[in-house]
Amino acid sequence: MTGKITLVLIFILCICGAKAQVADTVQQQVDIYYSSPKTYELAGVKVVGGDYDGLASIAGLTIGMPIQIPGETITRAIKRLYDQGLFSNISIAVDRIEDDKVYLTMYIQERHKLSKINYIGLKKSEENKIKEKMNLGVGSQVTDFMKTTLKSQVEKYLKEKGYYNTNIKIIQRDDPKEKNYVVLDVIVEKHNKIKIADIIINGNEQMKDGRLKAAMKKTKEKSLVNFFKSSNYIEKNYDEDKYHLVDKYNEKGFRDAVIVSDSVVQISPKRVKIYIDVQEGNKYYFNNISWVGNTIYDSETLSRILNIKKGDVYNSKYLNERITTDEDAVSNIYQNNGYLFSRLMPIETIAGEDSINLEIRVAEGTQATINKVIIQGNNRTHEHVIRRELYVYPGELFSREDIIRSARELANMGHFDPEQIAPDLVNVNQEAGTTDVIFKLVEKANDKIELSGGWGAGMIIGSVGLTFTNFSIRNIFNWDTYRPLPQGDGQTFSLKAQTNGKYYTSFSLSFREPWLGGKKPNSLSVSLYFSRQTGYSSSYRNSYYAQAANASDYYDTRQLMLTYGFSVGLGRRIKWPDDWFTMYNEISFQRYQLKNWPYYIFSNGNSNNLSIATVIKRSSIDNPLFTKRGSEFSFSLALTPPYSLFSSRHFEAEKDQIKYRWIEYHKWKFSGKIFTPLTHSEKRPLVLYASAQYGYLGHYDKNRKSPFEGFEMGGDGMSGYSLYGREYVGLRGYENGSLTNAGSSFMAPQGSDASLYSKFTLELRYPISLAQSATIYALGFLEAGNSWYELKDFEPFNLYRSAGVGLRVFLPMFGLLGIDWGYGFDDVPGRSGVGGSQFHFVLGQEF
Structure with a gap:
C-alpha cells in the first residue's frame, strides 16, 4: 500500500532534534496513511518522565478537541513544550486508537537543575563579582548555552582585570544529594596579567610623546615614571584612551587629528607593545563668532560669558564646557532664568587653512515653571525639615542653579549620603511649560558615640559622649518615634562626660535647634558645662613623674578648682x-x-x-x-x-x-x-x-x-x-x-x-x-x-x-x-x- 507505515510498537512524531521514545511493550498495531490523514477526537494524554500538571494544556492539547493524524497539531505541541525551556527531550506518540478516538503519550526528559557552582582558582571578591553578573540561583536550568555564557562572563571579567592568558574549564557532575540536580565546577587558571612594555606613537610632530601618553589615563607603559600606576593592558581601557588621545589633540587646536591605525603586539607571555599611528592635520584657531536666534540676551553678553575670542586656539572641549557643562556656562544663564527648553547648537565652518568660523544657534523656547517638588527616601527625617532647606518651590520659575544649591544644602545637613543625592526632572511637559523636580535621598546614620580611655598621672582617664544630630524634642513623649531617641526634626543634642575617678570629672550638655519657630532659618544653641579638679600632692610636684606607692598619693583633695559655664547663641542666614x-x-x-x-x-x-x-x-x-x-x-x-x-x-x-x-x-x-x-x-x-x-x-x-x-x-x-x-x-x-x-x-x-x-x-x-x-x-x-x-x-x-x-x-x-x-x-x-x-x-x- 503506497504511503502506508506500520508502527508495530508506537508511532512517534518529533521535531527540533527530538529523539523517538520507544514503549516497553507492544500495545497495538496502528496503520497511518500520510497520503490520507484522518481526524480523531483526542480522548486522553498520558505523560511519561515527569510529574507535571497541565502539561497537555501548555502544549495546546485539550481533551475532546479534534486532532488530525498525521498533522501540524502535534508538531506545534512539541514546539510549545520546548519553548518552556524545562525539557531536554520531548516526543509525542499514539498510544492507541479506538474507533474515532485517539489516545496520546508524551515522553519528556527534564533538563538538569543547578545545585551549586564551585569557582576554583578565583578570589572570593572575584567570585562575588561574577555571581552578580550571572545571577544564577539554585534550581536554574542547566543548558549548554548557560555553561557557554558562564565561561564567557568569567573570561570577560578576567580580561577586564588584565588576565588574558586564562584557561577555563566547566565540569558538570551529578549532585549525590538531589535527584536531577548537578554541580558545576568552574576551574580557572589565571596565569599572569599582561602588562604594557612600550607605547610607540608615530606621526606626531606637533605634540610630544609624553604629553600624548599622559592623555591616556588608564593605559600606561611600564617605566619608572609610572612606577605608582598600573601598566596592565585592558582592552576596554585602551579603547577609551584612544579617544582621550584624540581629545588632547583637539584641545590644542588639531581639529582633524585622527588615529590612522593601531595594533597591540604580544612580545612575550607577560608583555605587549602598543603601536599607534596618528595624523595630526592643521592647527586651527577661532575666527568669527556669531549668535543667531538670541532675543533674551544680546550677543555681547553671551560672548562675554562664552569667554572665547577671535584668534584663540581652537579647543572643542573648552567650547563644550563653556556652552553647557561649566557652572557659569552660557546655557545656564538661560536655565537659571526659567528657559528649561533652551538649546544652543554650535555650527563650525572651516575658513581657509587654519580658521574656524563659529555660529551658535540659540533656540530659547518659553519659560518653564516647577509643578511639583517630590522627595523620596527620607525614612527618618521629617519632610518639612527637608523642604525648608530647598531653594525650589512649586509655581516658581525653573532654575538649574537653585536645584544645585538645594542639593548642596541637603548634603550639608548631614542626614543623607552626599554621594547619592540625585535631583532629577520628571514629567517634563514642554507644551504646558512645566516640570516636576524629584530629590532622591538615602538616609545615613549620623549620630555619634565617643568611647575613649587613656593613662595619665598614674590613673585611667575615661570619656563617653553621645551626639544625636537628628533629634526631635517635640516628640520626646511620643514613644513611637524613639530609634532609640525621638528623631526627625534635625535638632542636635549631645552629652559628654570625662573622669579619672574622684580627682577629675567634667560634664557637658548642648542642644541646637536649626529653625527656631519652624518658619525661618534662625538657630538657637544652648550649652552647659561643669568640671571639678583636684591638685597634685606636694611630694608628686617635688619629684616630677615620681612613682608613688599608691596612685591616690598623687593627688591633694584640699586643692580644688570648680568650673561652671553656659552659653546661649542665636544664628541666622543673611x-x-x-x-x-x-x-x-x-x-x-x-x-x-x-x-x-x-x-x-x-x-x-x-x-x-x-x-x-x-x-x-x-x-x-x-x-x-x-x-x-x-x-x-x-x-x-x-x-x-x-x-x-x-x-x-x-x-x-x-x-x-x-x-x-x-x-x-x-x-x-x-x-x-x-x-x-x-x-x-x-x-x-x-x-x-x-x-x-x-x-x-x-x-x-x-x-x-x-x-x-x-x-x-x-x-x-x-x-x-x-x-x-x-x-x-x-x-x-x-x-x-x-x-x-x-x-x-x-x-x-x-x-x-x-x-x-x-x-x-x-x-x-x-x-x-x-x-x-x-x-x-x-x-x-x-x-x-x-x-x-x-x-x-x-x-x-x-x-x-x-x-x-x-x-x-x-x-x-x-x-x-x-x-x-x-x-x-x-x-x-x-x-x-x-x-x-x-x-x-x-x-x-x-x-
Missing part, C-alpha cells in the same frame, strides 16, 4: 553680600572657683568670664565630609565688657583676687579655606585644600591681661583636660604645645598662652572610599605657623614648617578618625627635640 552668609551671636559665662589652687595667678577666690561673640561666615562647600569644591571663610569677634575703662582703680597695684575677679579681653579670629578639584572626575577627584588662619587676643589694660582664652600651638590640636580655658591650635610635625610663644622674646612668662598666632596649610586629598558606611581619604600636607606672646613680636615670615602624610576615616557612629605623620623642619629655641618625626591622632576634629 543675604548680603550674597545668600551664602550666616551670622551667629552668642553670650557666654564661665565661673572659676579656686580653693588652695597653686597653679593659677591666685590660690583662693573666684574668676568670672562674661563675654559676647559674633561670627560672620560664608560657606559654599558641597560636602562636609569630603569637600570637592567651594570655600569657607569666617570672621569672629569675642569680647568682654571693658571693666577697667569704667573703673578709677589702678589695677597694677590691686591684688590678683580683685584684678581677675572679672576677666576682660577682646579676641579676633579669621579663617579662610578653599577647595579646588584638580581632576575632572566627579567620583574620585584629587582636591587641593588651602587654608589660612589668624588669631589675636587683645586687652583693654596692659596690667589686666586675660589669663584665659589664649592660644596653645603645636601637635594634634587636642588636649586632655586643662587647668583653665584656652584654645588649642594644631601644627603637625611638632609636639603638642611646643610652639606656644615660640616666636616671642625670652621675656614671655613661663607657661603663659600665646596672644597671637598664624597658620597656613596646603593639602592634597584623594578619596579612597565615599561610601555611606565609611568616608576614607588620604592626604599629603605642607604646613607652617607660629605664635607670639605680644603683638610687637609678630613676624609674619618667621614660621615653623612641616610636611607629611595622613589618612582620614569618617565612620557614622564614631565621627572623624585619623592619623598623620609629620616632620617638623625647624628647631625651636630652648625646646630641643620637639620637631622632627611626629605621629598625630585625630578624634572628632580637623586641625
Whole structure:
C-alpha cells in the first residue's frame, strides 16, 4: 500500500532534534496513511518522565478537541513544550486508537537543575563579582548555552582585570544529594596579567610623546615614571584612551587629528607593545563668532560669558564646557532664568587653512515653571525639615542653579549620603511649560558615640559622649518615634562626660535647634558645662613623674578648682553680600572657683568670664565630609565688657583676687579655606585644600591681661583636660604645645598662652572610599605657623614648617578618625627635640 507505515510498537512524531521514545511493550498495531490523514477526537494524554500538571494544556492539547493524524497539531505541541525551556527531550506518540478516538503519550526528559557552582582558582571578591553578573540561583536550568555564557562572563571579567592568558574549564557532575540536580565546577587558571612594555606613537610632530601618553589615563607603559600606576593592558581601557588621545589633540587646536591605525603586539607571555599611528592635520584657531536666534540676551553678553575670542586656539572641549557643562556656562544663564527648553547648537565652518568660523544657534523656547517638588527616601527625617532647606518651590520659575544649591544644602545637613543625592526632572511637559523636580535621598546614620580611655598621672582617664544630630524634642513623649531617641526634626543634642575617678570629672550638655519657630532659618544653641579638679600632692610636684606607692598619693583633695559655664547663641542666614552668609551671636559665662589652687595667678577666690561673640561666615562647600569644591571663610569677634575703662582703680597695684575677679579681653579670629578639584572626575577627584588662619587676643589694660582664652600651638590640636580655658591650635610635625610663644622674646612668662598666632596649610586629598558606611581619604600636607606672646613680636615670615602624610576615616557612629605623620623642619629655641618625626591622632576634629 503506497504511503502506508506500520508502527508495530508506537508511532512517534518529533521535531527540533527530538529523539523517538520507544514503549516497553507492544500495545497495538496502528496503520497511518500520510497520503490520507484522518481526524480523531483526542480522548486522553498520558505523560511519561515527569510529574507535571497541565502539561497537555501548555502544549495546546485539550481533551475532546479534534486532532488530525498525521498533522501540524502535534508538531506545534512539541514546539510549545520546548519553548518552556524545562525539557531536554520531548516526543509525542499514539498510544492507541479506538474507533474515532485517539489516545496520546508524551515522553519528556527534564533538563538538569543547578545545585551549586564551585569557582576554583578565583578570589572570593572575584567570585562575588561574577555571581552578580550571572545571577544564577539554585534550581536554574542547566543548558549548554548557560555553561557557554558562564565561561564567557568569567573570561570577560578576567580580561577586564588584565588576565588574558586564562584557561577555563566547566565540569558538570551529578549532585549525590538531589535527584536531577548537578554541580558545576568552574576551574580557572589565571596565569599572569599582561602588562604594557612600550607605547610607540608615530606621526606626531606637533605634540610630544609624553604629553600624548599622559592623555591616556588608564593605559600606561611600564617605566619608572609610572612606577605608582598600573601598566596592565585592558582592552576596554585602551579603547577609551584612544579617544582621550584624540581629545588632547583637539584641545590644542588639531581639529582633524585622527588615529590612522593601531595594533597591540604580544612580545612575550607577560608583555605587549602598543603601536599607534596618528595624523595630526592643521592647527586651527577661532575666527568669527556669531549668535543667531538670541532675543533674551544680546550677543555681547553671551560672548562675554562664552569667554572665547577671535584668534584663540581652537579647543572643542573648552567650547563644550563653556556652552553647557561649566557652572557659569552660557546655557545656564538661560536655565537659571526659567528657559528649561533652551538649546544652543554650535555650527563650525572651516575658513581657509587654519580658521574656524563659529555660529551658535540659540533656540530659547518659553519659560518653564516647577509643578511639583517630590522627595523620596527620607525614612527618618521629617519632610518639612527637608523642604525648608530647598531653594525650589512649586509655581516658581525653573532654575538649574537653585536645584544645585538645594542639593548642596541637603548634603550639608548631614542626614543623607552626599554621594547619592540625585535631583532629577520628571514629567517634563514642554507644551504646558512645566516640570516636576524629584530629590532622591538615602538616609545615613549620623549620630555619634565617643568611647575613649587613656593613662595619665598614674590613673585611667575615661570619656563617653553621645551626639544625636537628628533629634526631635517635640516628640520626646511620643514613644513611637524613639530609634532609640525621638528623631526627625534635625535638632542636635549631645552629652559628654570625662573622669579619672574622684580627682577629675567634667560634664557637658548642648542642644541646637536649626529653625527656631519652624518658619525661618534662625538657630538657637544652648550649652552647659561643669568640671571639678583636684591638685597634685606636694611630694608628686617635688619629684616630677615620681612613682608613688599608691596612685591616690598623687593627688591633694584640699586643692580644688570648680568650673561652671553656659552659653546661649542665636544664628541666622543673611543675604548680603550674597545668600551664602550666616551670622551667629552668642553670650557666654564661665565661673572659676579656686580653693588652695597653686597653679593659677591666685590660690583662693573666684574668676568670672562674661563675654559676647559674633561670627560672620560664608560657606559654599558641597560636602562636609569630603569637600570637592567651594570655600569657607569666617570672621569672629569675642569680647568682654571693658571693666577697667569704667573703673578709677589702678589695677597694677590691686591684688590678683580683685584684678581677675572679672576677666576682660577682646579676641579676633579669621579663617579662610578653599577647595579646588584638580581632576575632572566627579567620583574620585584629587582636591587641593588651602587654608589660612589668624588669631589675636587683645586687652583693654596692659596690667589686666586675660589669663584665659589664649592660644596653645603645636601637635594634634587636642588636649586632655586643662587647668583653665584656652584654645588649642594644631601644627603637625611638632609636639603638642611646643610652639606656644615660640616666636616671642625670652621675656614671655613661663607657661603663659600665646596672644597671637598664624597658620597656613596646603593639602592634597584623594578619596579612597565615599561610601555611606565609611568616608576614607588620604592626604599629603605642607604646613607652617607660629605664635607670639605680644603683638610687637609678630613676624609674619618667621614660621615653623612641616610636611607629611595622613589618612582620614569618617565612620557614622564614631565621627572623624585619623592619623598623620609629620616632620617638623625647624628647631625651636630652648625646646630641643620637639620637631622632627611626629605621629598625630585625630578624634572628632580637623586641625
